[in-house]
Amino acid sequence: MLLRAALTAFRRGGTLTAQPVSDCLAVSLEHLAAYNSVCGFGLRDALPLTYPHVLGFPLQMKLMTGDGFPFPLPGLVHLANRITQSRPLTLDEPLEITVSARDLRPHAQGTQVDVVTSVSGVWEGVSTYLHRTGGSPGSGEQPQRPSASAVWRVPADVGRRYGAVSGDRNPIHLHPLSAKAFGFPRAIAHGMWTKARCLAALEGRLPGAVSAEVRFRKPLLVPGRAEFSAREVPDGWKFAVWGKRPHLLGTVSAA
Template sequence: MLLRAALTSFRRGETLAAQPVSATFDVSLKHLTAYNAVCGFGLRDALPLTYPHVLGFPLQMKLMTGAGFPFPLPGLVHVANRITQSRPLALCEPLEITVSARDLRPHPQGMQVDVVTSVSGVWEGVSTYLRRTGGSSGSSEELQRPVGSAVWRVPGDIGRRYAAVSGDRNPIHLYPLSAKLFGFKRAIAHGMWTKARCLAALEGRLPEAVTVDVRFKKPLLIPGRVEFSARENGSGWEFAVWGKGPHLVGSAQDLTP
């Protein structure tokens, strides 16, 4: 998979012609238990909100390394993720997963595209990827540091542990040396691990029908110490992870009629 990803480095196209890919999955209790342990979830009959993203990851890689996807994978930045579910997915149900790409569009720093994972008609994950080609951030947004509600010490092996359960073995997440080859001082935590860790902290307090939208900000260098904050608003929750600056900002919105 890493070799296929490396071979996409020669892509220079700006058209989107990737065809959707699909498969049926049965949840492995052993794998789910390992995922929950890495991310902080308890074991329940309902799947954690972020778990279908991991199940769909092989299909995501198949689509992104296949013909018709416009960007090379090296250097591609995961800038945002939105998950919407109309009901929880059960541990025992077979899952029909389809991955597609849509909405190729300009960004002040380059181009971006959405990779969409749909599961059994009740769960959808939209990962937005940015291909930087220059320019400025195009945003004057200034985020105010929220009051932390918990301190997390993120261990240096969390990238390798999450890679083992997610299949995402990008070298920037594994070891300091492999991360330095891509310009990072140390390895960085996966964005989807950070999101999962936030939702594990809110477990039992989110509605069953919900949209959870996050933006990934500064890379979270590991090992590291960060503050998690969460506050309830009128229709859900706002939450964030901060170190010296913001690593993730997000919201959870209740979709219950």
């Protein structure tokens, strides 16, 4: 998979013609337990809201490394992720997973595209990726730092542990040396691990029909210290992860 991803470096952009890819699978209790352990979820019949994302990851990679996806994977930036479910999925039901790509559109720094994972007609995850070609990030509205609800000590091996359960073994997450080869001072945590860790902190307080949306900001270097904040609002929750700057900003609302 890593070799196929590396070979996409020769792409120079173009049209989006990738066709959807699908599979049907059953949940492995051993795999689910390992995922819950690294992300902080308790083990229960209902699957964590973020878990279907990792189940769909092999199909996501198949689509993005295959013909019809216009961008090289090295350097592709994960900007945002939105997950919506109409009811919780359970560990004993077979899951029909389909991954597609849509909505190629301009961005101030290049072009963005959505990779959509759909599961059994009740769960959908939309990951927005940026292919940089130039320009500078817009200043935008600078978020105000919230009061911390908890302080996380993020260990150096979290990228390797999450990579093992998610299949996402991007070198920027695995080791300081491989991360430095891509311009980072040391390894960085997966954005989807950070989102999962936030939702684990809210476990038991979210409705079954729910939507959780995050925007990824500055990478979270590991090992590191991060402040998690969460506050209840009329339509759900607002949460964030901060270091010196924001790493992630998110909202949860009833779907």
